[in-house]
Amino acid sequence: MATPAPVARPRLAYSRALLKLSGEAFAGDRGAGGGLDFEIIDRLANELKTVAALGVQLGLVVGGGNILRGTAASAQGMDRVSADYMGMLATVINALALQDILEKKGVDTRVMTAIRMEELAEPYIRRRAVRHLEKGRMVIFAGGTGNPYFSTDTAAVLRALEVEAKVLLKATNVDGVYTADPKEDPKAKFLAELSFRDALVNGYAVMDANAFGLCKENKLPIVVFNINQPGATARVLAGERVGTIVT
Numbered sequence: 001m002a003t004p005a006p007v008a009r010p011r012l013a014y015s016r017a018l019l020k021l022s023g024e025a026f027a028g029d030r031g032a033g034g035g036l037d038f039e040i041i042d043r044l045a046n047e048l049k050t051v052a053a054l055g056v057q058l059g060l061v062v063g064g065g066n067i068l069r070g071t072a073a074s075a076q077g078m079d080r081v082s083a084d085y086m087g088m089l090a091t092v093i094n095a096l097a098l099q100d101i102l103e104k105k106g107v108d109t110r111v112m113t114a115i116r117m118e119e120l121a122e123p124y125i126r127r128r129a130v131r132h133l134e135k136g137r138m139v140i141f142a143g144g145t146g147n148p149y150f151s152t153d154t155a156a157v158l159r160a161l162e163v164e165a166k167v168l169l170k171a172t173n174v175d176g177v178y179t180a181d182p183k184e185d186p187k188a189k190f191l192a193e194l195s196f197r198d199a200l201v202n203g204y205a206v207m208d209a210n211a212f213g214l215c216k217e218n219k220l221p222i223v224v225f226n227i228n229q230p231g232a233t234a235r236v237l238a239g240e241r242v243g244t245i246v247t
Helices: 038-053 070-075 080-104 126-134 152-162 196-202 209-218 232-237
Strands: 016-021 057-062 109-113 138-142 167-172 222-226 244-246
Touching (some): 038 057, 038 080, 038 232, 057 126, 057 152, 080 109, 109 126, 126 138, 152 209, 196 209, 222 232
Parallel strands (some): 016 167, 057 138, 109 138, 167 222
16 A cells, blocks of 8 residues: 655745744633633644644744733832842743643643743743653743743744744734824824834834844744634745735
8 A cells, every 4th residue: 555645744834933922812802811711722732733723833922911910010019120030920820721722722832931840840941841852842932031030022032033933923902013002093104114213213012122133133023913713823934925024
């Protein structure tokens, strides 16, 4: 009996990528502090399963704003360092929830944390993370940078640079970068392409300043896109023009 020919995978624009997911993405319409919406996480996992089938080496950094945001807790009187550590623990909860659903769908996944908690996940070790990616495992980076005063945006850029990702994908609830908030200003214009310089000069909020500065300094392209569009992540990685690309 003849051996069936292997299924050809589409050519990828980015062979290794880092996807930044906000905590709010896990809450759906509930928004910040809304906890976990498992129907939304299941839909997200289906999207990521499609990406895994392309053969992309994908890492993810997850936020925790659907459970607790350190800056918000600090603003209400909590010690900033303690609040930020609580926010880091919230990202671990999100990572474990996503891992569980992904693995039930057959996607080999590892959670790595910046804060050691071996009973739950592997400690973040750069070489081990790269090896997981090379073996086709999806790696979810939790715990932010492991340090207070740094956002998960900064953690995403840091991990992307450390594992030598070719692009940083910033998942949002809008189609990309606009000249103003499209929900508040109907005249806001969509920007398909943007340079780091123009983003800084015009004050476009692509991500927080520390994270954006790291991308600019290291020439790491950013694609800002709407995670709620079915198939959007796979289309970006295949090289389609989706969302806004910042270079």
